[in-house]
Amino acid sequence: MIDVTKLLSTLLYDPKDPVxxxxxxxxxxFAIFLFCYLAVSGSKTGRVWVFTLFSLYFFYKACGFYVGLVILSAIVDFNLSRWIYRAQQRSLRVFLLVFSIVINIGLLFYFKYTDFFIGIVNEVTAGHIRPxxxxxxxxxxxxxFENLSYTIDVYRKEFPPVDNFMDYLFFLSFFPKLMMGPIVRAADFIPQISQPYVLDREDIGTGMYLIISGLFKKIVISDFIYLNFVQYIFxxxxxxTGLECLLGVYGYALVIYCDFSGYSxxxxxxxxxxxxxxxxxxxxxxxxxxxTEFWRRWHISLSSWLRDYLYIPLGGNRKGRVRQYVNLALTMLIGGFWxxxxxxxxxxxxxxGVALGLDKVRIDWLKKTGKVYTGFSKYFFKVLGILITFHFVCFCWIFFxxxxxxxxxALIxxxxxxxxxxxxxxxYQGYTAVFALMLLGFVLHFVTASGGQQVMEKTMARVPVWGSVAIMVVFIWLLIQVKSTQPMIPIYFQF
Incomplete structure (x- = not known):
């Protein structure tokens, strides 16, 4: 007999156990969602409604009634974008855009930064304002950020606003990327909504590889290394000792990469x-x-968003070198605060920000002098650059x-x-398994860069559907055997 109370507790939001x-x-x-989604796959309206309802429920299971903020944000920006697009007077369009930015940033500021600034006020004035x-x-x-990019693109006439509110709510609430990104732009996503649903072997193979590799990176590598070593250090x-701390920093560099890229x-x-x-x-x-190359490869959706909607509007590199360095610094400071x-x-x-500015100086010097490395020098300086960049990034991760x-x-x-x-x-004897996984993680990081990912995707694309299901079932079973009993909340969940 079904225990109704237990079933309800499972279906309702639990702040101690977010989905x-x-x-x-x-x-x-996900199994129920796929069944329902495939049942209506021939209808664009059906796909939108099923996906949106499941996405909103998914978000409810993650943060309770804060799901209302997503709906409210969608209502506000859906209407504001349409008014911006239709407005004839530039002053009105600017006003509506500023209003959209204030509403979006205001909500983010209120929930995320209010206590931070209350703390600053209390320190400066010796006040006692309660957080x-x-x-x-x-x-x-x-x-x-998705809302902001949408209204800004509409203001710039780069993208016409959608006519159907459900399409916009679907875009904003799309559950795979809702909680931790990637930050998807409406211009890239919304046109796909009206396309007929077609799933070929390449889609199945690529999707399977990404899901399996993501779960592996998150559960097997990131969670294990963090729970069994890195958290003790930090x-x-x-x-x-300094050796433990250094290895802990290397471990965290792998943890945050496998955690976030695995989720992505x-x-x-x-x-x-x-x-x-x-x-x-x-x-x-x-x-x-x-x-510079690192920020083209790391959290690409955020770094490109900051470039297109902050760095370039600030003036980018169009107003002299000093201004360019200031713009870089401001962009990265705001990115850090985000x-x-x-x-x-x-x-x-x-x-x-400082490192990016210095790297611009290096690049300008190379262009000015016409310096080009070839042969052994080219590979030597590339390897040297990788080592220096990696260790600088690791140094910064300490403060992160x-x-x-x-x-x-204290760690430094x-x-x-x-x-x-x-x-x-x-x-080594005390943490043999941890160090073995760290080595495996870094090796896999470089193997995928040399074409390993494409090979695996093509291999999985050739597997029949029943074989794909079997692979997924076996993989999930193996994950259950090795995953830690203590669930680790994804790092970017807090952002």
């Missing part, structure tokens, strides 16, 4: 199975030979991850003054 792509609930949810301790709505940073760096891969793979193509969000970023209401994130963004500046500097102090390389063998 995740790697949760057992999601597998049942509001607001619960941050999951995904608000992502769908806010909880109190002063208790660990799953989102893109699920979208592919449902007939939508979302651009990749990562392109083996740790193979970058410069910090990640969270903390001085650590602002400092992290500032470091990357550490709970305070004190902890960040241990690496600089208490390294103790002699303990490496004891450390």
């Amino acid at each position: 995740l792509f790697n949760s057992a609930f999601f597998f049942y949810y 509001l301790h607001l619960l941050l709505p999951i995904g608000i940073s992502f769908y806010t 909880d109190d760096p002063s208790k660990h 891969d799953m989102a893109i793979g699920i979208a592919r199975w449902t007939g939508f193509k979302i651009p990749p969000n990562f392109a083996t970023p740790y193979q970058s030979a410069s910090i 990640h969270g209401a903390s001085w650590n994130f602002i400092f992290w963004g500032g470091l990357h 991850k550490a709970s305070s500046f004190h902890d960040a500097w 102090h241990q690496i600089a003054y208490d390294f103790q390389p002699g303990i490496w063998y004891d450390l």
Whole structure:
């Protein structure tokens, strides 16, 4: 007999157990969704309604009644964009655009940054204003940027507004990317809604590879390394030797990459199975030979958004070199602040802004002198660039991850003054599985760059449907055997 109370508790929002792509609930949810979606796949209206309703429910399971914010945002920007497009007077169009920006940024600011600025006011004035301790709505940073890009593109006449509200709500609430991105632009997504649903072997193979690789990166590599090593290091760096701290930083670099890129891969793979193509969000970023190249490969949807809607409107590189460096610094500072209401994130963004400015100086010098490296020198400086870029990024990750500046500097102090390389063998014996997975993770990171991903996608595309189902079932069973009992919330879930 069905336990109605238990069933209801499973279906209702539980703040202690939000729905995740790697949760057992999601597998049942996704199976039911696919059944319903395929049942109406011949009707554009049916696909939109089924997908939207399932997406809103998915978001409800992740953050409760904050799902109303997504609906409210869709209503506001759907109407504002239409008014902007139809307005004849430039002043009215500007006013409506500014109003849209204020509404979107205002909601984001209220939930994400109010307590941060209350803290600043209290420190400066010795005041006693009570923080509001607001619960941050999951995904608000992502769908806010999607709303902004939509209304700005409409204002620029680069994209006509949609006529059907459900199409826009579908775009904004699309559950694969709703909570953690990628940040998808309406101009790339909305035209796909009206296209007939066709699923070929390439879609099945690519989607399967992305989902399996994403789950593997998230559960097998990221979660295991974090829960069994990295979290111990960052909880109190002063208790660990410099060698442990350094390996912890390397571990976190892999953890945040596998965590976020794994989620992005799953989102893109699920979208592919449902007939939508979302651009990749990562392109083996740790193979970058410069910090400029890194930001072309890391969180591509965010870095391109910041470039097109912040850096270029600020003037980009069109107003002289000094202004260009200032624009870079401001863009990265704001990008850091976007990640969270903390001085650590602002400092992290500032470091990357300074590095990007210095890299522009290097690039300008190479162009001015006509310096071109060939032969052995070309490969030597490429490898050197990869090593320098990777270690700079790792240095910045310390401030991104550490709970305070004190902890960040404590970790750096241990690496600089208490390294103790002699303990490496004891450390290896204590964390053999962790270090083996770290090595595997970095090796796979470079293998996929050399064409491994394309080979795997083509291989899976040749597998018949029954074989694909069998592979997925076996893989999920294996994941259940190896996954940790303590679920790890995705890192970018908090942003």
